[in-house]
Amino acid sequence: MIKKLFVVTLAVLALAAGAAFAAETLNGAGATFPYPLYSKWFYTYEQQTGTKINYQSIGSGGGISQVKAGTVDFGASDAPLTGDKLAEANLFQFPTVAGAEAIVYNIPGVQKGLKLTSEQVAEIYLGKITRWNDKSITTENPGVRMPDLPIVVAHRSDGSGTTNIFTWFLSDVSPEWKQKVGSGTSVNWPVGIGGKGNEGVAGTVRQTRGAIGYVELAYALQNQMPYAMLRNRDGNYLYPSIETAVAAAANAKVPDTYYVRFTYASGKDAYPIAGFTFMLLPKEWKDKQKLTAFKDFIKWAYKNGDSDAKSLDYVPLPEKLKDRILSDLAKKVK
Amino acid sequence: MNGGMRYTRRKITGHLMFALSLFAALCTVLVLFWILGYVFIKGASGLNLDFFTKLPTPVGVPGGGMANAIVGSIEVVGMAALMAVPIGVATAIYLSEYGRGQLANVVRFTADVLSGVPAIVAGIVAYALVVSSMGRFSAFSGSVALALLMLPIIIRSAEEIFLTVPNTLREASLALGVPKWRTIMKIVIATAGGGLMTGIMLAIARVGGEAAPLLFTAFSNSFWNIRPDQPIATLPVQLFNYAISPYEDWHRKAWAAALVLIFMVLVLNVWAKWYALRNSPKG
């Protein structure tokens, strides 16, 4: 009986080992924001080519540290590394898609489309505007009955690229925010309660009367939450959407390191809170076959992945940017 | 005030306290059914044959399941138990049957302190010990993290149970000439069997649903894998990934995963109790 069990176990292990060598397998780790899209891309790619890419979201920081440690083949991060950090770690980074963030709220009687200026968002998060019927909000929204409720500010408790982009925006809009708080994946919030993950913030806002929060657009859309129209740099009120996010990215100046931010961008249709998500990989690869497999995947994703991205509320990159990235990838990563 | 009145008051107090204890039990059972009901309503619709046989599919692709995560959970928790149960029970035996003085106190103290280690710290330690040395994520490192969490529960509860085995049984066995070690194996462990199983089940239940220690160790895998030296999918990590996503379909699968987890622990519990009952010495 025991002998039989032993033989069966060995056979199964051997089979599994054999299967593991059948096709190329890559491991990647990092940001949570692109996880739904990457899982779609990798799934379709495996069906078409047999290459297995196993991506897990352990956080942007996790992605960066693991790709540095070599435990994974590539990392993903919502917050880009600066040029010197990249050089220090000998990594190459490039954006894959972009995302927009929605300002969601829970105000009894108020539907989607509350108009907020970018400055007002900063003041709310600084704790300077504390009630929904504040004069500044009612003047921008004539015809909307604003209740006399305290504003319950919600933010992310976990480090996240979503916070990074949001605080970039706040720093761009408000010099006071920039000086007092600054930007990053985790910051010292002056007011508010912290929810874990986009889901935590969305949940907090949904459950708490008078709450306001920032989430990836997909969460606002999927949960059918009311979200605000923001006044952009040029003075126009815009909803977050694929079009307004593409407009924001269109004029961004992209340096060689691909460290780029385009929050509060100029442009009449540019939505103020949007940003890229990135992949990182070592500049030198020992396993050339794996590298080729990876490069092939990126080519495929840039060529065929846009419809998947849009259907999941992600923003594809502009074509010129894609071409530039592909040529850099070919040249700089060996 | 005579003895009769005093006695009545004592009696009433007694009835009141018993009523409260009944109330406590009822409340707890109620809360359990409330939570289970919630999980069931949200997740039952996600349970179908695909769930148990297919690999995960991305959002928008119908079907798909968590077959690899179910197998993975069994493998990772199983390996963890294989490590934690012998060490834990052995330590408990030491503490209750052999230990004298300071060394025993230090061991017991260490076990108690380890029980306060949060799941994520166990993951961090396992990462530093196993993942860093192996250079990659693996099911085995996940098991090490879980074993770290299970160990103090098993040691503590097993020792308490062994202490409840009456000395008369030990003395009788020794008087009959049975050597000490066989006394422990045959008499003490067998008598404590049911209670021992409770402790082990508590430990398994504790770690079966933990995602935090696995994120940086077992990682996860979108594909099939049962090799212990490779990343592997597990139910709690899948649950976590799906629950924090924005998609309704994935939420449903997350709840379904929770249901499957709870059910698996339930089945294990039943089996363990039955097994212990079957093998316990009569009388």
Place this chain on the structure above:
Amino acid sequence: MRIGRENSHNEGERAFKGLIMLFSLIVLVIGGLVVYELVSASDLSFKKFGFGFLLGTQWDPVQEVFGALPFIWGTFYTSTLALLLALPVSLGIAIFLTELAPGWLRQPIGFVIELLAAIPSLVYGIWGLFVLAPIFQTYVEPFLGRFSFLPFFTGYPLGLGILTASVIVAGMIVPTISAISREVMYTVPDSQREGGLALGMTRWEVVSKVVVPYSRSGILGAVILGYGRALGETMAVTMVIGNTPKISLSLFEPGYTISSALANEFAEAVSKMHVSALVELGLILFFISIIINTFAKLLLWRMNRGMKVSGV
């Protein structure tokens, strides 16, 4: 229970004892490894902040200023409150199951309660966020707000915060404490109970004056395990505590625990100082656990000094 000759010439005896000792020593090694990892990874932070870390109230990853006090406070407050809530309930359940319930009811109910231990932590958290927190915000906290002359009930009812987190954690540790207490109380010999009855005690007095004291060290062991679980509880707390590094007596306020901070920030922390500060938090939690356990040992020692119960 140190009976029997261990030093006999029986090889089986020596081999067995040797194996047992080896495994027990592994536990010490593991403890040492955990401490070593925590200490070495937190070294950077310790060098920068020293012991001021324990009293610091600022947690600013951008400026790289870190202080642990709000987390230490939150951890203690929620765990202790959870224990205070869970202990009477757990004992009540254990008493009900061992003394009151008819035989056929005992197994199923005990079983059902242990099932609570099987529910994944994240599920508790999500249920807490979507079911319990709104109830607390709409009914429970406004009701308790009537007593706002007490510092525990001041502030705006959010539903999320210390109270909700403590209640959820209490629910999570009840199965642990009650299961072990029940096992221990169950083995109290009937002769002890009968003796109490013979002395004229009511059934309840037998429980409170005989059974519980007899099992007190087992119950204390269960409590220690439960408290340990409460200290380390992560996911469930993170979803409902509000994750704000604040120090306040009010149960309505949001707070932060060490485990939640680790769960929230570890995966994303990129700067070495940030990671080191987080690990130092973990180390502090470890020391908190040591302090609590030492305290419990002293308590047990004093309890045993006062009362001598035969047969133990």
